Amino acid sequence: MKPHDFDYVRPTELDQVFDLIERHGDDARILAGGQSLMPTLNMRLSAPALLIDINRIDALKGLSVEGDMLRIGALTRHVELEHSPEVARHAPLLTKAIRHVAHPAVRNRGTIGGSLSLADPAAELPACALALGATLVLRGRDGQRRVPANTFFVDLYETARGEKEVLEAVEVPLATSSDRFGFGELARRHGDFAMVGLAAAARMAGGTIERLRLAFFGIGNVPVLSSAADLAAGRPLDADLVEVLRGAVGETLDPTDNLQASAAMKKHLASVLVGRVLGDMME
Amino acid sequence: MTTPISISLTVNGERVEAQVSPRINLVDFIRHQIGLTGSHVGCEHGVCGACTIRVDGAIVRGCLMLAAQADGTDVTTIEGLSDSGDAADLQAAFVARNALQCGFCTPGMLLTATEYLESGGTADRDSIREFISGNYCRCTGYQAIVDAIEQVASQRGRPSK
Known part of the structure; x- marks a missing residue:
């Protein structure tokens, strides 16, 4: 189908975006990569009067190391994450995850800020943000505020971003030699939305795990950290632990049935993913 | 009625200046306003890939990008790729x-x-x-x-x- 009529503006400064948001409120939508917004417009699931195209706002671009954080501008496209040596070095979980995000033609346009702001429950990057303990930087007219990923995703397609705010960047703690990361998802076709997915991050201390995060997506309305990960503290990352976690993870999740899979199947697949992803991390 | 947008881009090496309705996506613009019908329109929501077009050297979904967004870009369609x-x-x-x-x-x-x-x-x-x-x-x-x-x-x- 074709979208409803709308007006289109392409500001080059954030202040212009704030002007437009203040003037048009709910009638306006921000257009970043457009790889989720455009389908909803084409299917007429959404019919804003105005699209604010932020693709040419330089303040939202760029990747840089700042202190102990990798700062990733909201307009960074998936393809840039995929091929960035800085990302591979400092946030290798994103490098692993990004090739599961849709298909090359979509990754050439889609942005990390758009994915995080939309907060699709089956999307990879929100779960990665949780597993990494990332911080989302929100910019409003009067300044910026930082929101940890574990409080950013509020409910289905609902985030802590205010109506008059723009997601400016995401900050990821730099990976150290004590960190291990794993990623896996089960989808019906490569690049499709996952039935269930898992982003995992382990901080090691000597031979044992100091902290493990298991961030599941495709489970419920928002990506979730499984409390089963707490069982890993102080234990080595070995086959025994993987068995324990495989058995424990289902009870910590409360999946909802959807077109992709039933709740019971999702619990089973979550356990399968724990085996595969942590198995990879042991190597 | 919404305000048309003036765009200027290169399509298969040729300069194109046009007025487009904001809601026209890139593949419809190429097919109907430029008349190059080699790029096909399938699902119109980014799933099928029939509308794949190259913009500034990288393939994109022609149905998930607005013609207005292609202002200033260098577009290659199957016609251009074939001729090259x-x-x-x-x-x-x-x-x-x-x-x-x-x-x-x-x-x-x-x-x-x-x-x-x-x-x-x-x-x-x-x-x-x-x-x-x-x-x-x-x-x-x-x-x-x-x-x-x-x-x-x-x-x-x-x-x-």
């Missing part, structure tokens, strides 16, 4: 291997396969399948398409590792 000869070996392999029946997906497949090969893709069949996973073909079952891309990768000196 850069995909001549791929096109010959598609014919030789029977990698198309109805041909609806073929322009998108060729643009995607071209990006795969130009970005260093090898004859590894799994990698080929992963790269073309965003392009639907309802005729061939993909086997012949993968065969054709694999053959060209080998011919271009990039065998499977």
